[in-house]
Each structure stands twice: as C-alpha cells, then as structure tokens.
Amino acid sequence: MEKRDEDLKKAQMLDARARNISHNVRCTECGSQSIEDSQADVAILLRQLIRDEIGAGKTDKEIYSKLEDEFGETVLYAPKFDMQTAALWLTPVLIAGGTAAGLVYSKHRQRTNVHIMALDLVRGVSLTPKERVTILDVLIPPPPPPQGIASWLRRLLKPVVPLSP
Numbered sequence: 001m002e003k004r005d006e007d008l009k010k011a012q013m014l015d016a017r018a019r020n021i022s023h024n025v026r027c028t029e030c031g032s033q034s035i036e037d038s039q040a041d042v043a044i045l046l047r048q049l050i051r052d053e054i055g056a057g058k059t060d061k062e063i064y065s066k067l068e069d070e071f072g073e074t075v076l077y078a079p080k081f082d083m084q085t086a087a088l089w090l091t092p093v094l095i096a097g098g099t100a101a102g103l104v105y106s107k108h109r110q111r112t113n114v115h116i117m118a119l120d121l122v123r124g125v126s127l128t129p130k131e132r133v134t135i136l137d138v139l140i141p142p143p144p145p146p147q148g149i150a151s152w153l154r155r156l157l158k159p160v161v162p163l164s165p
Contacts, residue, residue: 014051014054017054020060021050021063022034022047023036024064026075026077027043027046028042029043034077
C-alpha cells in the first residue's frame with residue numbers, strides 16, 4: 001500500500017514537472033500558446049517528448065537545451081540574456097529610466113523658472129494696476145509654439161525672408 005502511495009506521489013511530481021516545463025515552451029504551430037495549452041499535433045508530441053526525457057532522468061535544463069537545439073531559441077518563452085537579446089531585456093528599463101529622468105528634469109525646470117520666481121517676488125509688492133499689468137506682460141513667458149504636424153508644416157512652408165546686407 002505504501003509503495004503504491006509512493007509511486008502515485010512520484011507520478012504526480014513527474015507530471016507537475018512536465019506541466020511546468022510545458023508551460024514554458026511555445027507551440028511551434030500556434031506560436032501564441034504554450035504546448036501545455038495547445039491541442040496541435042506537434043504540441044502533443046512535444047509534451048510526450050518532455051515526459052519521455054523526464055522518465056529518462058534528464059534535468060529541466062537538459063530538456064530546455066534539447067528543445068532549443070531542435071527547434072531554435074524561439075521555442076522558449078523566456079529567451080536567454082545574451083548580446084542578441086540584450087535590447088529585448090534592456091529596452092523597458094531604458095524607457096522607464098528615460099521617462100523618470102524627463103519627469104525629474106521638467107519638475108526641476110518648473111521650480112527654477114526665473115519667470116515664476118520673479119512673479120512670486122512681485123506678488124508681495126504693492127503696485128498700481130498699470131505697473132502690475134506691465135510687469136506681468138514682461139515676466140510671463142509667451143506660450144510655447146503649437147506642437148503637431150500642421151504647425152510643423154506651416155513652419156516648413158513659411159516663406160524665408162532674406163536678410164538685407
């Protein structure tokens with residue numbers, strides 16, 4: 001009875017190991033599913049191959065290597081980190097870092113903007129309405145030029161006025 005329970009536990013462990021490996025292997029026919037989720041003929045054969053390799057005593061790493069050798073690196077969902085896949089792995093980190101740096105820089109510019117600092121100084125001084133309007137006209141920066149394809153085309157097609165000698 002105990003031997004039967006041990007055999008059952010061993011079979012369950014081997015099955016769980018095979019399922020784990022199968023979840024990390026892409027179906028070569030479907031492309032978007034793991035071989036565990038796919039019902040394609042090649043997926044069924046690959047699942048059987050994995051179970052046979054596990055039965056032969058191979059490690060997970062040896063099984064992944066064999067699948068990669070036979071079907072190429074794209075059969076694995078998690079490609080290795082090497083010089084060919086460095087861009088794939090590092091692009092999200094670089095984008096997040098660039099975005100964070102841009103946000104920090106724009107926040108820094110907002111805090112150190114001379115116009116805003118001058119406006120803060122002027123707000124505490126009593127001025128006549130005319131003086132206030134004049135100072136605000138001088139200190140408030142002009143709005144940024146419109147961004148977009150239409151404004152870019154207008155600037156590109158704007159006639160160039162030659163400078164007089």
